[in-house]
Amino acid sequence: MIKVQKLLTVAVLVALFCTNIGAQSESGASTPTIRINTHLVLVDVVATDKHGKAITDLKASDFTLQEKGKSEKIAIFNPPGSQDKGAARGLGPGIYSNRPEYVTTEGPLAVLLLDTVNTSFRDSAYARRQMLQFVRNQYKPGQRMAIFTLSNGLAVLQDFTTDPQLLYNALVQYLPKEQEGKAAAAPAVANVANADSGRGNSNSMADSFNQRIQAFQNAQVAYQEDRRIEITLAAMRSLARILAGVPGRKSVLWVTAGFPFSLIPEDRTISDTELAESLPTISQLSLGTRDSGSVASITRQGHAGEIRLAAAQLASAQIAIYPVDARGLVSGMEETMLDPKSRNLDAMTQGAQARISNVTSTQETMREMARETGGKAYINQNEVQQGVALALADYPASYTLGYYPDDKKWEGKYRSIKVKTQRDGVELRYRRGYFAIDPSQLKDQKPEQAIAEALSDQAANTLVTFLAQVKPGDKGKLGVDILVDSNSVTAEDVAGGNKKLNLVFYAAIFSADGKMLGNQSMKIDQTFDANTFQQVQQHGILTHMDIDPKPGKNDLRIAVRDNHSASVGTLIVPLQ
Template structure:
């Protein structure tokens, strides 16, 4: 989405000499909807730097240990003891209590409050990855996932199924209905990932052959041609890998934003063959042979490396903020011999049988690729508090173990003593004052400043992705909105009213206790052809005095804008972005504007 120039609007709430400040008046549609902050329970409050650590505690038999108290735990950050200020014990319930009834929304009102879109209790996302997984492994995954649903799915396991291909697609929203989940997995049919074919450089190279033999001069020319072609294909392979990595990271961030407002820990089970977090390629410089214009000679080689670590850190930080633990399941199962496969002719690029050295180099490359991809899966799990399951054929059992592991945990929260947010990694250690227990948790976080340092291009990409009609609603910033059709005319000014829950925003607080918020409001109308018919993008600054905060927290932060539209059918997409944290909330609704 192309962003317009943002206008800066400053809102200051002043208090009169009255004994008590009423704060902003509630909007009539909020009362009509029966919506109050009592229903709102986002997973975190971001006005302060609370660090949440979910801890799984098991005995020697692998069973979860119950009935531990806050006094049984000790938490350290970079070796220094921290005071636990938040503690809760979460255990799966055989028969969860029925959820409180949620009031229905009135006409023209939409919301991204999690309780309107997600069931209560623990949630699991099953992400079936075709982008990073070979087609033959995808078929194996489909078979094992159906077996899991037939044999290991427990009552009240609330699972959503997503497919990651060239885009992220929801196959089934959260449900504990086994038939719906089976239908979703059956819809997961293998597809050949184009990027992996592009990255198979050696398989793409031609095998020139002359039946009458090859002269030394011709062989030299062929080798030069193949070397240059390999470089070209390698460059294409790097672009393909970059596309895979960026799409996967973006999908993780979309899912984190979607479930981040839901209270408690969420499990993201990533069934994939993954990707490396670094790539390497050679750049070769040539010079021409003046005696033969068709001949070139390599004179230098430069080894270049590209790392995705910065994007990885950004992604795992958002996953941790959203309390999403990644459980990585290797879709390849138990990996066997790497010597050759059915597509390997046993010949090199010169149509000669491969030597032992060539086979050795090929095996070394394949082994390195396997190790690098599994290292990525391990890092995602380690830095979000999940686990990795690799080199095993019972991947259906691995999925079941992931769900069980993420269902029982202790949540510890603390405010770090070190207030210097310099972006460096901080190591977390959790100790339990009972012998013979095994504990599992994320082992640290990156102390990024609250003010987001994302580049403008990254911010624009995040907002464009979140506003897309097919994207799941983001819930890290929670708000309600009303979009009312105006009086019919050739051009209509459609009012858009936002009401944001300030407890999901981050504020800078001055010495007088005044909270300063910087919030972006985005409204877009998509026409039937998928194009944007109108949009508004506004940055809004609000300074709320201490005595007004309680009323604002109860009623919400209001904002008004308008979209100018002709008659027609539209999909309205709305977004609110906290400028200090980069957290997003989105929602939307259809809109019909009739002509005269």
């Protein structure tokens, strides 16, 4: 436990010492910050005419907003460009921060995500070539873009930059690889309706053996599908943690061949085997069909809670996903036409139909992902690079509307949103709803697991913001001073008009290959009277930690968790 008097005295000194680097944000108007305890809902709206041209002169009075069919009062209105902060501010030597103002500049903020988990090697290589053409020929100066990759986890290929050469160099050096344990195509549904009822016992035994082999293969496919879901969900959570603290709408240009789920698990796209499993039929379903359908359905529903939470986190972070089909123009018949052995009648009635159905299913899931986040899907087009350009073109047409829902019960259910405008000829695009989830009220929370996941991110998490100074300490240790922005954490009201903060601080040394070599942690669980808390709000919350350095080229990763809101901020400091 840290004594309040000591905490405040040091905080004031550090705040004064750091005035030259802007230790605390300037007073005045600020963009809205999502606070879970206030239940502010932000909705980004893209307004265009019927030709796709941006409409930039709408006012708050031009919009009406409804939640679950009931009108809501618009409390916050930001027109296009109003949240630009200008050039990124500088930091003094040895000072680091995850505050957005130290890394952002004017213009749209976008992440180009190259997904190899849900994409074949051939399609990933094609998408990479298309992205190289986009950066070389269509990337406009001033656009802030980062390049992430998704394989066994989310990785940063190039952090946010406005320099097209840095983006191009990163793509040149990136060589997609065939994924280990890549999910195989779903086995074809057995055509039992056309089975010959007069077959002998030997054929029946052979069929039974083949069905059991297929059931085993289905179990393998289900495991691989489950891994795809887990990796994709983890990537969405990482994106939300990284981008949530940056004001305004963020675009994620997700280059992929499909998603293993939609963001509303109750209204998901299902595979042929799931459909065959659920529909009544006169013929007895094959063992392979029943196993595959049951496992696929159970796998997806087994992640329903995680899917809802990921959807809520993306919505709170104001992230719009733009799925870009890495396959380009595709019908599902390509493999059949390339493989002469697959051109027989049985293959055309089973294998080809399954592939066509799979293409249709994955494309619809992409559309659904875009609709639920306010983005737009770019599918069945050979020029994949055009999809990225179109997504970035939405920035000048983006408005932010904010409201406090009349329904104060944050019970985790899905709430639909509808936005209209009184002006004729205006087309609006926005996310269709959100899950009313309060992360601080979730049962079975695992704070240590959440911190471990946040520390593994290769970019700073921005929900809790802070400054950090790293310098040699006593007895050969590494000294770390952490000054947390009080406006980025949540205080609990307690008896007597007092306020309570509950924060946990972590400092960990990571090797170049991502292995944790050592760590320290400490907790502030403190109640403040009104006068003292006012000083905390003014000067911030400071603590000091010492950690043993490790030999080698390592990183120091710092994390701060607000236990009241379950929000986390992290920072990565390279150690020389």
